[in-house]
Amino acid sequence: MLNNKNIILGVCGSIAAYKSAFLVRLLVKAGANVKVILTPDGANFITPLTLATLSKNPVYTQYFEEETGVWSNHVELGLWADLILIAPTSANTLAKLATGICDNLLTAVYLSAKCPVYVAPAMDLDMWKHETTQQNIARVTSYANTIIYPTSGELASGLYGEGRMAEPEEIVSFLTNAIKQSLPLFGKKAMVTAGPSYEAIDPVRFIGNHSSGKMGFALADELARLGAEVTLIAGPTAQKTEQSLKRVDVVSAEEMLNACSSLFPETDITVMCAAVADYRPKTVSTQKIKKQENELVLELEKTTDILASLGKVKKPGQILVGFALETNDEENYAKGKLEKKNLDLVVLNSLNDKGAGFKSDTNKITIFNKALQRTTFETKSKVAVAKDICEAILKL
Numbered sequence: 001m002l003n004n005k006n007i008i009l010g011v012c013g014s015i016a017a018y019k020s021a022f023l024v025r026l027l028v029k030a031g032a033n034v035k036v037i038l039t040p041d042g043a044n045f046i047t048p049l050t051l052a053t054l055s056k057n058p059v060y061t062q063y064f065e066e067e068t069g070v071w072s073n074h075v076e077l078g079l080w081a082d083l084i085l086i087a088p089t090s091a092n093t094l095a096k097l098a099t100g101i102c103d104n105l106l107t108a109v110y111l112s113a114k115c116p117v118y119v120a121p122a123m124d125l126d127m128w129k130h131e132t133t134q135q136n137i138a139r140v141t142s143y144a145n146t147i148i149y150p151t152s153g154e155l156a157s158g159l160y161g162e163g164r165m166a167e168p169e170e171i172v173s174f175l176t177n178a179i180k181q182s183l184p185l186f187g188k189k190a191m192v193t194a195g196p197s198y199e200a201i202d203p204v205r206f207i208g209n210h211s212s213g214k215m216g217f218a219l220a221d222e223l224a225r226l227g228a229e230v231t232l233i234a235g236p237t238a239q240k241t242e243q244s245l246k247r248v249d250v251v252s253a254e255e256m257l258n259a260c261s262s263l264f265p266e267t268d269i270t271v272m273c274a275a276v277a278d279y280r281p282k283t284v285s286t287q288k289i290k291k292q293e294n295e296l297v298l299e300l301e302k303t304t305d306i307l308a309s310l311g312k313v314k315k316p317g318q319i320l321v322g323f324a325l326e327t328n329d330e331e332n333y334a335k336g337k338l339e340k341k342n343l344d345l346v347v348l349n350s351l352n353d354k355g356a357g358f359k360s361d362t363n364k365i366t367i368f369n370k371a372l373q374r375t376t377f378e379t380k381s382k383v384a385v386a387k388d389i390c391e392a393i394l395k396l
């Protein structure tokens with residue numbers, strides 16, 4: 001969740017500032033880009049050198065460096081950030097956030113930023129309990145900031161009670177959950193099929209196709225990035241997902257059918273990207289078929305159309321997306337599949353388009369919705385195509 005996120009960590013004057021070193025380490029380990037702003041008081045508790053070394057970025061302490069005249073642009077810093085975390089937030093900085101006082105770089109960045117702000121207070125028991133502090137907390141919360149509440153325990157003063165800054169691990173998991181919950185597909189279950197199916201002829205041979213699985217894997221990754229809980233049902237392929245998600249490996253159309261049918265009732269969004277065999281050998285020889293004198297005839301039987309079978313049992317609110325890979329009369333075939341299989345969207349790719357279809361890293365698609373409205377897209381990487389398809393799903 002924190003991977004590649006730009007995070008500004010504000011550190012104020014509180015003994016809990018020593019924990020910000022651990023916090024920076026955990027954020028960087030989670031893949032975040034961290035820039036630290038120390039308030040003048042914060043710099044009394046922890047050195048810029050420590051935080052710069054851990055964050056691998058210069059630490060900002062003031063608007064400009066007296067010696068060099070280099071100016072730190074608070075607006076630019078605010079725009080750079082995907083989120084601001086102020087940990088520890090002292091009672092003094094909390095009061096400034098509540099009233100708009102802007103007398104240092106951190107408070108200036110706070111006022112100019114548009115991203116979510118997380119405030120983790122740290123102070124002594126009685127300061128925390130004070131009515132002014134509690135009113136400041138209420139005001140800061142009312143400005144759509146999020147408080148990461150302090151916990152109870154032994155305080156630096158030797159007193160016991162509330163006021164201890166949440167531990168760095170707790171803060172990181174708080175941020176992770178908050179980001180997860182803000183994603184558009186949070187709480188939704190998605191299922192994606194990808195890759196080919198192999199239909200056995202005998203113990204050493206099969207009928208298959210050239211599907212690489214790239215498109216389906218990119219879709220599964222993108223749905224997971226948007227917050228869905230994704231199960232990827234993958235035919236034989238060497239692809240790997242970037243996101244950690246549930247993966248069920250199958251070989252034949254029948255195995256894929258069984259996996260899809262058992263998951264479908266609980267699934268909100270289903271995207272059937274796999275190139276499933278339409279026919280399989282009627283009988284599978286238990287022994288290797290030996291070379292014949294003349295030709296060999298294989299008798300094939302139809303497999304179940306998985307997508308059509310799911311379309312038959314689809315309930316209101318479930319979204320079903322299918323693909324149509326065509327070579328001629330593309331638009332009519334795609335629209336036909338949308339209606340016949342009871343789909344919400346069909347994604348057409350034509351083998352006549354350069355850069356579309358199996359194996360390639362790019363694809364060129366046209367999407368039709370239920371009202372048969374078409375949206376055409378340029379040739380793009382399969383990762384970018386997955387984003388376009390997911391955007392069409394989000395619109396539903």
Ligand code: CTP
Nearest residue numbers: 272273274276277304305306307322323324325
């Ligand atoms: N599909 C499926 N099960 C099958 C065959 C296809 O679930 N046994 C799904 C594919 O995953 C895809 C869609 O159906 O989402 C369309 O597949 P495609 O092979 O283009 O079309 P078919 O319906 O098989 O028709 P045809 O081969 O005649 O074009």
